[in-house]
Amino acid sequence: MGEAVTALPCKPATAILQISEAGEPWLRGYRCAVCAAVVADPTLCCRACGSRVTPGAVRLSTRGKLFTWAMVYRSFPGVAVPFVSAIVDFDDGLTVKGTLRATDPEMLHAGMPVVAVFDDAGGARDADGAAYLGYHFEPVGGAAA
């Protein structure tokens, strides 16, 4: 599994991830100025209320709460198992799926606080050898595997 990011530049492995000009990773959502719904991808109008005020990009907190999860024992060929596929409600209102690293999956419970930790996306490289930026979840207060 990937280590925490220490060396940049690299490129985001998934759309929610962004890298600032200073090289700092952050999580991007889009918030509706009318109804405050937050979504992960850019839309023409708000998909929650239909407002034509285009939802604007916002920087999301990396903290949230575990809503639900599945312990995955069989995945696509070549993917290391088992792992926890977790669905997390960020404190800012966006819900995101990610892999949760926990030493003891038996201790997982709905509502437990978790944090998104930036990583190197499993050490993946693109065709030019450039590194990727990824994220995973860890329980707040440690106990990460």
Next chain:
Amino acid sequence: MSDVYVVGADLIKFGRYPDRTPAQLGAEAALLALDDAGLTVHDLDVVYASSTFNAASMIAQQVLKQIGQTGVPCVNVSNACASGATAFREAFIGIKSGIYDVALVVGVEKNPKGLLGGPPAAGPSPEGLFGSGTTPAMFAEAGMVHAAAYGTTIEQFAQVAVKNHHHATMNPKAMYQIETPLDQVLASEMIAWPLTKLMCSANVDGAAATILVSERKAREMGLSRAARIIGSALASDPWQPRNPALLDADSVTRLAVAKAYEMAGLGPDDLDMVELHDCFATAEILHYENLGLCGEGMAGALIDSGETALGGRIPVNVSGGLLSKGHPIGATGVANIVEIVQHLRGEAGARQVDGARIGLAHVLGFSAIAGVCGVHILEKA
């Protein structure tokens, strides 16, 4: 407006057909349904074909190239696991509008093998890096929400598989006819907790077809084996704050079934049988509540009661369901209507639901980012 009737309904045995094309499978089902209705290809005014993976190749026209190129309008539908219900509903609308008298709906699929799911990615595959996009993981996550809220156990989810595999032993068209006791279901390979392999739908090829006719045509043919379509609804996934990170099987199903009940002028207590979208065992538990077959949080108790087994108060998936009959994706939404029709006629053999007069067929479709639900209610004519 004209009532719409189903006068022909049949399917091929679900299984693996590596040496046959989707068009050949669809053509066989189409001929079975035409023969069942006592009609020929020359009687058809229109063809609606559903295939999640083959609609873009104009599967309806390909079926007509197998059984007779009469030049009638052809409509090709891809709408995930609700493709069949979508095609059926379009045929219903076409006949109800008065434009057509006789329509063929044919659903056909040759499924990709292995685990389905997961979006295409420009960078590294997201699978494992950012959770799992496989369909069993998605339905495991949704089942875990129910478990957290109501204490639903893995044994209760597993009993769905025990029941539906038992039902399939009485269905010669099912992929599997094998009893799977609870210990066997629990001991089979764990895919994504709480789903073991026997709690995941059988990934198969298949085809199913129905013939829909106007009231005028139905009366001309005789109503003795006809089923009247009294409810038809289709819904797309409505806004929910966790959508699409969390597969929301609930909102879209509740939207569709409320419309279908309203059109039919009845409710869940009036149903004699249900074929619902048990793509995974967790899904059947969720849909007991979504369809109103029990109260909120009571689905675990409902499966425990045996009331959804053949002989119970409201038999669910007596065909064997997607778990055991199999899930050829674009054919599934037609096949579960075929099952209802056979029971309303009293022609379902060993698995016949005694005295069935009203049945509901439900399908739920999802991609990584979007959802659909189709519901149809049929009544013995």
